[in-house]
Amino acid sequence: MNDFPIIKVNNLIKDYAMGKQCFRALNDVNLSFKMGEFCGLVGPSGSGKTTLLNIIGALDNPTSGDAIVMDKSITVLNHKEAAKMRNESIGFIFQTYNLLPVYSVFENVEFPLLLLKKNKTEREEAVMRALEWVGLSGKANSRPNQLSGGESQRVAVARAMVKLPKIVLADEPTANLDAANSHNILKTMQNLNHELKTTFIFATHDEKVIGYLHRKVMLNDGKVIDDVNLN
Amino acid sequence: MLIIKLAFRNIIHAGLRTWLNVIVLSFAFVLIILIEGLYDGMSEQVKDAEIDSNVGGGQFWQKDYDPYDSFSLERSHAEIPAELKQEIKRGNASAVLIVSASIFPRNLIQSVSLKGIDPDQKIVNLPVSILKEERDTNVIPGLIGSRMAKSTGLQAGDYVSVRWRNINGTFDAGDIKIENVIDLNLPSIDNGQIWIPLEKLRNMMRIPGQATIITLKKNIDRIPADSRDWIFKDYNYLLKDLNDNISRKRLYSNFMFSLLLGMALLAVFDTQVLSIFRRRKEIGTLMALGMTRWSVIGLFTLEGCLLGILAFIAGSIYGYPILAYLAKEGLVLPRMIERSQFAVLLTLYPKYGLHLYVVTSLILLISVIIVSFLPTRKITTLKPTDALKGKFS
Ligand SMILES: Nc1ncnc2c1ncn2[C@@H]1O[C@H](COP(=O)(O)OP(=O)(O)OP(=O)(O)O)[C@@H](O)[C@H]1O
Numbered sequence: 001m002n003d004f005p006i007i008k009v010n011n012l013i014k015d016y017a018m019g020k021q022c023f024r025a026l027n028d029v030n031l032s033f034k035m036g037e038f039c040g041l042v043g044p045s046g047s048g049k050t051t052l053l054n055i056i057g058a059l060d061n062p063t064s065g066d067a068i069v070m071d072k073s074i075t076v077l078n079h080k081e082a083a084k085m086r087n088e089s090i091g092f093i094f095q096t097y098n099l100l101p102v103y104s105v106f107e108n109v110e111f112p113l114l115l116l117k118k119n120k121t122e123r124e125e126a127v128m129r130a131l132e133w134v135g136l137s138g139k140a141n142s143r144p145n146q147l148s149g150g151e152s153q154r155v156a157v158a159r160a161m162v163k164l165p166k167i168v169l170a171d172e173p174t175a176n177l178d179a180a181n182s183h184n185i186l187k188t189m190q191n192l193n194h195e196l197k198t199t200f201i202f203a204t205h206d207e208k209v210i211g212y213l214h215r216k217v218m219l220n221d222g223k224v225i226d227d228v229n230l231n
Numbered sequence: 232m233l234i235i236k237l238a239f240r241n242i243i244h245a246g247l248r249t250w251l252n253v254i255v256l257s258f259a260f261v262l263i264i265l266i267e268g269l270y271d272g273m274s275e276q277v278k279d280a281e282i283d284s285n286v287g288g289g290q291f292w293q294k295d296y297d298p299y300d301s302f303s304l305e306r307s308h309a310e311i312p313a314e315l316k317q318e319i320k321r322g323n324a325s326a327v328l329i330v331s332a333s334i335f336p337r338n339l340i341q342s343v344s345l346k347g348i349d350p351d352q353k354i355v356n357l358p359v360s361i362l363k364e365e366r367d368t369n370v371i372p373g374l375i376g377s378r379m380a381k382s383t384g385l386q387a388g389d390y391v392s393v394r395w396r397n398i399n400g401t402f403d404a405g406d407i408k409i410e411n412v413i414d415l416n417l418p419s420i421d422n423g424q425i426w427i428p429l430e431k432l433r434n435m436m437r438i439p440g441q442a443t444i445i446t447l448k449k450n451i452d453r454i455p456a457d458s459r460d461w462i463f464k465d466y467n468y469l470l471k472d473l474n475d476n477i478s479r480k481r482l483y484s485n486f487m488f489s490l491l492l493g494m495a496l497l498a499v500f501d502t503q504v505l506s507i508f509r510r511r512k513e514i515g516t517l518m519a520l521g522m523t524r525w526s527v528i529g530l531f532t533l534e535g536c537l538l539g540i541l542a543f544i545a546g547s548i549y550g551y552p553i554l555a556y557l558a559k560e561g562l563v564l565p566r567m568i569e570r571s572q573f574a575v576l577l578t579l580y581p582k583y584g585l586h587l588y589v590v591t592s593l594i595l596l597i598s599v600i601i602v603s604f605l606p607t608r609k610i611t612t613l614k615p616t617d618a619l620k621g622k623f624s
Pocket residue numbers: 016017023024025043044045046047048049050051052203
C-alpha cells in the first residue's frame with residue numbers, strides 16, 4: 001500500500017453559531033489518511049463525524065485549521081473549484097441514499113459521468129460495471145421508489161464508485177440496512193478497495209461496519225480520542 | 232447540454248404540475264394575441280368604415296365649422312369656391328350642408344343636425360339615393376341610422392315635424408318622412424342626425440349653393456389649395472378622436488394583457504418556489520455530486536423556462552387554427568355593444584401581424600425567464616450541508 005497521505009487534516013476547528021454562543025463541533029483535529037485506506041470515524045452521536053466528512057469533501061469550511069485533500073487545501077477553493085474536486089475525485093454516500101427520484105437506477109449511476117462529460121459508450125460501460133459490483137444489473141431501469149432500502153443504498157454505492165474516485169466518503173452507509181444487506185455492501189466496498197485502491201472513510205457507530213475497518217479513528221466531543229490500526 | 236436534458240426530464244417527471252402550468256401559460260399567450268388582434272382588427276375596421284362612409288379622402292371645412300359647438304352651425308356655411316365646385320362636377324368631391332333644427336317625435340322636442348347631401352353622390356358610402364325616390368314635394372325625405380331610430384322611436388315610413396331657422400332668422404317648419412332606417416356602423420354619421428337632400432336643405436335655409444363640408448374622394452390625386460373660407464382637414468385630423476378613443480381602449484386592453492400574463496406568471500413563480508423548497512435535498516445532492524451552484528441555478532431556471540417554451544409551442548399549435556378561424560369568420564358581437572359610443576361592428580375580424588406574435592412571444596418568454604430565475608437566487612445562499620439535511624439557512 002502507498003504511504004502517500006491523500007488527506008491531511010491539520011488543527012481543524014469547526015464552530016457552529018448557537019445564538020450568541022458558539023458550539024465547537026470539531027476541536028483541534030489532526031489526522032492523516034493514506035491512499036487506499038479503509039478507515040472509519042467512530043464515535044457517539046454528535047461527536048463530529050459528519051462535520052469532519054463534510055469538510056474533507058469540501059462541502060463545508062472549517063472555522064480554522066485546514067484540510068489538504070489530494071494536495072489541495074480546501075480552505076482556498078472557491079465554489080467552482082470545490083465542485084470540480086468533488087466531481088472528479090470524491091464519491092459521497094449518504095445515510096439517506098439521496099437518489100434522484102426522477103431518474104432510473106441507470107441514470108442515477110450515470111449522473112456523475114455526465115458531469116464529467118464522458119461519452120456515451122464510456123458511460124454505458126462504466127454504469128453497467130458499477131451495477132454489477134453491487135449486484136443490481138437487473139434493476140437498471142427501475143425507479144428509486146421501486147427499490148428496497150438495501151437496493152437503494154447499493155445504487156448509492158454504485159453512484160459513488162462509478163467514476164472510480166480516489167476517495168469515497170460514506171456517512172452511515174448501513175444505518176438503514178439489515179445485517180445481510182450491510183454485509184453485502186461492505187463486502188462490495190472492501191472488494192473495490194482491494195481492486196482499485198480507493199480510499200474509503202466511513203462515519204459510523206455500527207459494529208458491523210467496524211468489523212471491516214482497517215483503522216478506527218475514535219471521536220468524542222469533536223476530539224480525536226483514539227486512533228487504532230486494526231490490521 | 233446536460234442541464235437542458237436534466238431540466239427536461241425533471242419537468243416531464245413533475246407531470247401534472249408541468250402540464251397545468253403549460254396550459255395556463257399557453258392560454259394566456261393565445262388569449263393575449265386574440266385580444267390584441269381584436270383591437271387591431273377593430274381599429275382598422277372602424278378606420279376603414281370611417282374613411283369609407285364619412286371622411287373620404289379628407290374634407291374641406293368651412294372655416295367656422297366646429298363639430299363640438301352646435302352654435303357654430305349658424306355661421307358655418309359658405310359659397311363653394313370655384314376650384315372645389317369643379318371637383319364636385321368632376322365627381323371627385325361632394326358637398327354637405329349641416330344645419331341645426333328641432334324635431335318633435337312622440338310630442339317631445341329634440342335637437343338634431345340636418346345634413347344635406349346630394350342623393351347622387353358617389354364619394355362616401357351612404358345609401359342616400361333613396362332620398363330621390365320621394366314623389367311628394369311637400370315632405371322632406373329623410374334617412375336615419377339605427378341609433379337615431381332608437382333614440383327617437385322613428386321608423387321607416389314615419390313622419391316627424393321639424394322646425395328650423397332660416398338665414399333671415401325666421402322660424403320655419405315642415406315634415407320629414409323617414410324613407411329608411413339603416414344600420415350605420417358609425418356613430419359619427421348616425422347619432423342625432425337626419426340625412427336629407429342637399430338642394431332641399433338649401434332651399435329651406437334660403438342659402439342656394441352653400442355648404443359646410445366638402446368631402447373629397449378617397450385617393451384623390453391632387454388636393455385643392457385652401458381658400459379664405461375653406462380649410463382642408465386631412466385624415467389624421469379627422470380621425471384624431473377615433474384614434475384617441477382607440478388608444479384609450481388599447482390602454483385597457485394592455486391592462487387586461489398584463490393581468491392575464493401576471494396571473495399565468497404567478498403560477499410559474501409559485502411552482503418554482505415550491506419546487507426549490509421541496510427539492511432542497513436534491514439540490515444538496517447535486518452539489519455533493521460535483522455540480523456547481525450556478526449549474527444548479529441554471530437547471531432550475533431552465534426548468535421554468537421550458538414551461539414557457541412548451542407553452543409557446545403548445546399555444547402556437549392549438550392557437551393557430553383557432554385564431555386563424557376567428558380571423559376568417561370573424562367574431563360576432565352581441566347587440567348590446569351598440570349602446571357604447573364606439574362603433575357598432577356586428578362582426579369583428581381580429582387581425583394579428585407577425586409583429587404581434589413575435590412581441591407577445593418575446594414578452595412571454597422573457598417574463599417566464601425572469602420569474603423562473605428569481606426564486607433560484609435562494610440557492611446562492613444555500614449551504615450544501617444544510618441542503619443535504621433538508622433545511623434552508
Ligand atoms: N448546522 C449546524 N448548526 C449548529 N450545530 C450543528 C450543525 N451541524 C452540526 N451541529 C452540531 O455539531 C455536532 C456534531 O455534529 P455531527 O453531525 O458532525 O455529528 P455526528 O458525529 O455526525 O453525529 P451522528 O452520529 O448523530 O450523525 C452536533 O452536536 C451537532 O448538534
